[in-house]
Amino acid sequence: MTSVFRCSPKLRSAARIPAARALSTTAHLRATEKPYFPNEPTGPSVSTAIPGPKNTKAATELNEVFDARSLNMLTDYSQSVGNYIADLDGNKLLDVYAQIASIPVGYNNPHLQQVATSPEMVTSLINRPALGNFPSADWANILKTGILKAAPKGLDQVFTAMAGSDANECAYKAAFMYYRQLQRGGPHVEFTEEELQSTMENHLPGSPHLSILSFKSAFHGRLFGSLSTTRSKPIHKLDIPAFDWPQATFPLLKYPLEEHAQENAQEEQRCLQEVERLIQEFHNPVAAVMVEPIQSEGGDNHASPAFFRGLREITKRHNVLFIVDEVQTGVGATGKFWAHDHWNLDSPPDMVTFSKKAQTAGYYYGNPALRPNKPYRQFNTWMGDPSRALIFRGIIDEIERLNLVENTKSTGDYLYAGLAGLATKYPEHFQNLRGKNRGTFIAWDTPKRDQFVAKAKSQGVNIGGSGQNAVRLRPMLVFQKHHADILLERIEQIIKLL
């Protein structure tokens, strides 16, 4: 694994195009396949320090009216293509962060361009419906040929939402209403006068002290209910009132997995027992268990399929709902359309939430009893955005047409093997490499993580971190082996700069 790209940023700036070409030639010597985007750059090109002068000037202007302290880069989307993101100074970076794991089929995807200019799109943009009251006549069709075409096995209904946080919260609401309905004795049992009155004061029994069980290091969003289940970092939670809800330990697996099989199995057992104990004992009864297939913001923490089957079994046994948060893992990135497809569950999750790469959001469910017993209990004005539902349909079409889940699986295997090679060569920079057989959803720990991520831009790569120490890869589904070659070379280059 050598890099032809050894010149300093200053030198590189002067000679950027030849460098990029040379690199991409090398790359193609290794992995040759038909590119999905014929007009993609052949490699990154970096001609200024990043942020460059235009970016810095524009960021100052933006910051006057919009908090720009979390700015990563001001982006020139007109110049971004496929896996490459362009900044305002003309730099083009290989993007393996992809809008926080939210771009599935590449920048300026031609098929999505068609969707975006279709008459259906125009009408949905200018005649925005209140979907629960006045859906367009073709809404059922848009759902069936789009969002529901991709529905997880066993879940054939959807509640649509705006983004991951509210999708998760609406799933929690469904869980609470379902729990209380069981307690009451069924959907036909009317609310008591005491319930009707007390809920107007946010008090028991109308506003019950129920809970959602989530896991340490979990991330499920940042609104008040979702944030109460988020346990990623203090900065996400400080100063915000939270519900008194329980958290269980998420397994902390040791790597390489092959060498710690028994230890890891014991760890997972211990965590499952903790879940069961909390369900039985926590003072605010648990209506649902919420879990990510791979804890994403929290540091790319994995658990085995057996662990998740255990969760499904425990929740079933205790009549607690099992919700899987596929906001970051869903839509192909793990080499299956839904990450929970890796688990071989006997019965599906009760609800699966989605957002990010779907470009729209919501939760899938199968059991009709998860519809609250009366209309308007689960409702809001917009209940999602049909424009974004049309984009998801276009994404699903594109995934099918190009077989992108399979691409992500095989590219992921290829990339993982390359990273494993780097890990052998640079063990001090690659700890706990993880994500084998999980498509391109790969991460590793490194002691100089923040420097790694910061330096990556100068080496032509836009990359993100997760948790305290992890570098997380979140390429798009159109990320191919020749991109993997470039990425591997750049990673090595970054390491050498640390």
Added chain:
Amino acid sequence: MTSVFRCSPKLRSAARIPAARALSTTAHLRATEKPYFPNEPTGPSVSTAIPGPKNTKAATELNEVFDARSLNMLTDYSQSVGNYIADLDGNKLLDVYAQIASIPVGYNNPHLQQVATSPEMVTSLINRPALGNFPSADWANILKTGILKAAPKGLDQVFTAMAGSDANECAYKAAFMYYRQLQRGGPHVEFTEEELQSTMENHLPGSPHLSILSFKSAFHGRLFGSLSTTRSKPIHKLDIPAFDWPQATFPLLKYPLEEHAQENAQEEQRCLQEVERLIQEFHNPVAAVMVEPIQSEGGDNHASPAFFRGLREITKRHNVLFIVDEVQTGVGATGKFWAHDHWNLDSPPDMVTFSKKAQTAGYYYGNPALRPNKPYRQFNTWMGDPSRALIFRGIIDEIERLNLVENTKSTGDYLYAGLAGLATKYPEHFQNLRGKNRGTFIAWDTPKRDQFVAKAKSQGVNIGGSGQNAVRLRPMLVFQKHHADILLERIEQIIKLL
């Protein structure tokens, strides 16, 4: 106020076009002005029972995959124009509900059509940015020429969001962080180790027991934090855990206002005293007071400008933030761009939230200290949707071009006068007529409200209710006097059918 439209639904069905024409001719005899939509129907046309056969069939299909129990009508947006909404059976109704008060400039507005097909729109649809990290290079410009062009006086910054609920919750989060920052002694005081640890367990002191004070009958959304401030109806709240937050009484004014001036002023004083007492005494300290200029879902409850000036004064005196929820009242419907423009405040609200007619959402603020002291404290992946921000910009342009706030003011005055006439004629059906000098934001109570709203469709009008007994009018900003004539005639007709 007579109606030419007296035939039964069945008869009308056979003769619908002539009836509509006859009606609209009559209407034009009274109010003649240049229509904004030359291609609008001249009047409603109803040719089937509503819901008609196609609607009923399609609703059954939709309900298989999407809870359709709150369905009002399956809409044919391609046939909807201006103030007229078309259903799947070809009926065209004068729409004074407008997607729960969310359509400002008419169905299939030609200017929005241009916006929807612009290159900027296409790129924002297919390259959706994580706005906090990778905004497009023109994001500052889009804000300044759009969302911020309409900013309330004194508030020159914005945090963008997806819909009313999360906009409100993000404003609450800003309020809580601000409150704790003041307590700590300023933005430079670091979090304690105890705070950092306890917040990961949702416990004090990191997750403080602070509160937002809202009002009885308020509606601020249906996610967990916003729902804790919503006090409209039990059905919105039942079975959902809620924070222990305080509610104050919203003034219950007596109508006509002129006849109850002293009584109403006393009522408002009493309510203000209750607010002050709660701020001083409630066990979970109040970080902010949240209020709607007109309680909308809760029954169109008004209060005087003096009441709101009193709230501003009390919140200032107690160092509590004052947030105005303009989700339903904002963007012109009350005859001013923002409803709180009616109040003549000495100093602006600390935050103003918006959604609905803006077609996008967020909160405005002016004080830079409302930015949390560190980046990523107020953050999420998408932080809104630039596609919808572009639509809002188009709406603002259209409002300016056609002078639609002024139109809404004058049409509202005209409509109010007509309704006052009906109230004199049918006092048993018109109680507490309200919304004088508030544009078309008009409502009244009626003992047979649900029947009134249900029967309206057969008379060619799509209309909504609020609270327990109110009929609420929420026409678009392109609602003109000739539409008001039709509406007045149809209202009289509906009354006669009750």
